[in-house]
Amino acid sequence: MTRQPASATDHFALTQLLTETAWRIDHGRADTVWELFTEDGEMRLGGAALRGRDAIRTWGAERPAARTRHVHTNTLFTHTCDDTAEGVCVLTVYMDDGTGGTTPFAVTEETGRYVRTGDGWRFAARVTDVLFGGGPNAQVRQGS
Numbered sequence: 001m002t003r004q005p006a007s008a009t010d011h012f013a014l015t016q017l018l019t020e021t022a023w024r025i026d027h028g029r030a031d032t033v034w035e036l037f038t039e040d041g042e043m044r045l046g047g048a049a050l051r052g053r054d055a056i057r058t059w060g061a062e063r064p065a066a067r068t069r070h071v072h073t074n075t076l077f078t079h080t081c082d083d084t085a086e087g088v089c090v091l092t093v094y095m096d097d098g099t100g101g102t103t104p105f106a107v108t109e110e111t112g113r114y115v116r117t118g119d120g121w122r123f124a125a126r127v128t129d130v131l132f133g134g135g136p137n138a139q140v141r142q143g144s
Contacts, residue, residue: 074089
């Protein structure tokens with residue numbers, strides 16, 4: 001099968017997966033993000049690669065508390081096979097700077113490989129690369 005744009009239904013479902021991930025991180029539930037990955041899924045944040053659900057679960061449990069909001073835009077998904085897809089989007093992370101300010105903390109590009117499972121679409125791989133910003137707190141940047 002040649003690559004084709006994801007159907008409207010799959011595009012919506014994949015966007016919902018991104019949204020669910022952001023919501024969990026932004027609402028103190030990063031320790032549950034592992035559920036959105038395949039068993040052997042990989043999450044790469046900058047240079048750090050987390051392989052498998054256990055590693056992702058540990059990352060989520062240890063993620064520093066920060067008041068953030070993750071906003072995904074410019075999403076593009078293509079099917080690579082009937083039950084697999086690839087995608088790219090821009091992720092802008094807003095963080096409370098302690099003074100009530102809401103300037104963007106970082107603008108990143110997120111690429112992903114996705115697999116349709118019995119539970120819906122899941123991440124096979126998720127790679128986040130910082131394009132702009134990141135601020136002085138590298139721990140939180142890696143935890144975005």
